[in-house]
Amino acid sequence: MDLDDDGIEDENINSHIEFPAEVQNAIEQVLPSTDPLDHPDFNAVDYINMLFPTEQSLSNIDDVTGRMKMKIRQLDDEIRTVVRGQTSVGQDGRQALEEAQKAIKQLFARIK
Numbered sequence: 001m002d003l004d005d006d007g008i009e010d011e012n013i014n015s016h017i018e019f020p021a022e023v024q025n026a027i028e029q030v031l032p033s034t035d036p037l038d039h040p041d042f043n044a045v046d047y048i049n050m051l052f053p054t055e056q057s058l059s060n061i062d063d064v065t066g067r068m069k070m071k072i073r074q075l076d077d078e079i080r081t082v083v084r085g086q087t088s089v090g091q092d093g094r095q096a097l098e099e100a101q102k103a104i105k106q107l108f109a110r111i112k
Contacts, residue, residue, distance in 0.1 A: 018040070019040070024040055036050070051064055052064075
């Protein structure tokens with residue numbers, strides 16, 4: 001196992017997951033997206049060339065990176081919200097299970 005400076009395995013840096021076509025179609029139906037980063041045939045070089053089609057357009061690099069940083073922050077906030085929501089759902093589920101178990105015990109006690 002070859003680790004880089006960040007502790008990430010080198011062989012996994014450029015790897016990605018490829019889903020079968022039917023799985024990809026199902027994902028696209030459930031989560032439609034117009035973002036080029038979400039497409040299975042995403043090409044980083046083409047994307048960068050789209051952002052900066054000419055040498056002069058590189059003068060806007062600060063604006064582009066600023067927008068990307070803002071989008072990353074928004075995504076981080078959304079992820080954090082979803083994770084917190086899942087945590088509370090798990091706690092609610094445990095509480096509901098405990099209440100159901102108590103109700104079952106009470107029912108058995110009444111039957112006896």
